[in-house]
Amino acid sequence: MTDGPWHCRHKRAVDVAIAAAFVLLDTGTTLAGATWWPDHPGTLAWVMLGVQALACASLAFRRAAPLTVIGVLGAFTLAVTLLVSPAGLLTPAHGGGVWAPLSTMLAAYGPLFHRCDRRTAYVALALFTLVVMRPWEPSVTNMTIGLLRTAVGPLLALYFDTRRRLVQALVERAERAERERHLLAERARAEERARLAGEMHDVVTHRVSLMVLQAGALRVTAPDEATRRAAEDLRAAGCQALEELRDLVGILRTEPEGDRTPSxxxxxxxxxxxxxxxxxxxxxxxxxxxxxxxxxxxxxxxxxxxxxxxxxxxxxxxxxxxxxxxxxxxxxxxxxxxxxxxxxxxxxxxxxxxxxxxxxxxxxxxxxxxxxxxxxxxxxxxxxxxxxxxxxxxxxxxxx
CATH class of the missing domain: 3.30.565.10 (Histidine kinase-like ATPase, C-terminal domain)
Known part of the structure; x- marks a missing residue:
């Protein structure tokens, strides 16, 4: 199981919940007359309300297909705009409002944050902004609100994307520093091994050499054969110890090239x-x-x-x-x-x-x-x- 917060491990469930919340929010605000809803709704108005709910539900795919979500909500907004004017098939209770649902704010966040092609994302957001603002029906209030609807999301996306890149760079730098620290520790350990090997060689070799020399002298000066034989055995053992010590010191002086133990x-x-x-x-x-x-x-x-x-x-x-x-x-x-x-x-x-x-x-x-x-x-x-x-x-x- 992947470690991390619940919302990071269940992104699809979070997106579905957010989409459902915006469906309810936009449906409620529309029925309250805050957007394009007419005083006397007919069949077309109810059909468009259902289409709006489906368009808002597309937010469930805002991570996987952010440009598609932009296209769906933009197409719905453009359709409502054309039905209001010039078709005249819908007559909003409060004329001159912003016909785009509130879901457009979250939809505009996706293309820049979820790593779409930046050039394509900017073009899509520009067209989306034109549809929401309706510059062919100039109104300072509507154009300002429409611009805020589609600009706040991309600005937040750019901020969070930059912050994410910065955090990732800092993490990589910390990991690199940790690797360098371990390399320095390995180097210091190798130097310490070499120093200890030298000291052990100097001290132990000196004492064992004295033992070998004394045994050799005893072998020459001993009055009986048993003593000479024991001295010779002692001298041979000392020489063998020196050879083994030399091999051991050589191993300690040489940094191991790698553990051959299987994994x-x-x-x-x-x-x-x-x-x-x-x-x-x-x-x-x-x-x-x-x-x-x-x-x-x-x-x-x-x-x-x-x-x-x-x-x-x-x-x-x-x-x-x-x-x-x-x-x-x-x-x-x-x-x-x-x-x-x-x-x-x-x-x-x-x-x-x-x-x-x-x-x-x-x-x-x-x-x-x-x-x-x-x-x-x-x-x-x-x-x-x-x-x-x-x-x-x-x-x-x-x-x-």
Whole structure:
């Protein structure tokens, strides 16, 4: 469901209600004798009153076809004008008035605000103004009222359209500034990584090098073979630690080129792998996966992978249901399994560090999400992760 106020989500209903209100308003003012209604209405007058109601009802399409609404109301006004004079078939109770219905004010608003071709809109409004003003029957009062009827709407439309463009430009500028801020944060983070890598290299390498040198000296000076062998093992371990430290520092000094973890598109593959090893797994996806930004998709993929791995370790024979809900504001991933058909496989249950859920919770908190994991009422286990749909990163900033 689209977010926003009710009147923005139901524009057609609002237009129909406005059209109905103007139909009642113009019908009432006409019957009250404020426009072209005669003292003794005949069949033609009642027919024209019905035609006026239909013309005012065209306001329901003022967004989709604003020029058509202008044309319908202009044609009705011109028809009434010709029936009054020179045809003489209608004799208004109050002569010399403005024959156009009040709906013309709202109709004149549409062409400029709803992005019609400006040149065509100006031509249509000019012709519409001539019909309403009736300059061939000069009257200062009627021409002034007629001009106001058709000029106020376009002026308001130009104002609101300009304001809308200005707000849109400000929003785009704010989004661009936000992307630049994230890029600067990424750059500062990379510089900090390089600084920490250098300090760690200097401190740790110095101490480990001393250990290696002392072990080498002990290997040469030790009086017995056992001590020399232990010193050699210590020296070899120290050298290996230096090599691994050098590799680690190199990784820290180099900014990662991108996370290779699959995103939401990899959910089906994870489920297929689980089914292939004998774990009945069902995947239910609701909404548009495109709503999840890349970093959110990769985080959700890790959650699902860890959850399915735990099921294989601790709940053999259980059935698993995976539900993913994509919404505009958030992505919710729920993994629930039934109680295990057999006891946990000790060979698998004993593997791992036991920190998988904890590490996932830390990763999810970094993107301002939440993770809940624990036993369910039926004896199974459930994992539920709620993530924001969009998390700005340097990657998304560059794309923007």
């Amino acid at each position: 939401v598109a990899g959910f089906a593959d994870l489920v297929a792998e689980s089914v292939a090893v004998g774990i009945p797994t069902e995947l239910i996806e609701e909404g548009d996966p495109a709503l999840a930004s890349p970093v959110v998709g990769r985080t959700a993929y890790r959650v699902l992978r860890e959850a399915l791995t735990n099921v294989r370790k601790h709940a053999p024979g259980a059935r698993v249901r995976v539900r993913v809900e994509y919404q505009h504001a958030q992505v919710r991933l729920t993994v629930r399994n039934t109680p295990p058909a057999d006891g946990p496989r000790s060979a698998l249950a004993g593997t791992g560090s036991g920190l998988g859920i904890g590490h996932l919770r830390q990763r999810i908190e970094l993107v301002h999400g939440t993770l809940r994991a624990g036993p369910t009422s039926d004896g199974g286990f459930g994992v539920e992760a709620t993530l924001p749909a969009f998390v700005p990163t340097a990657e998304s900033a560059v794309r923007g």
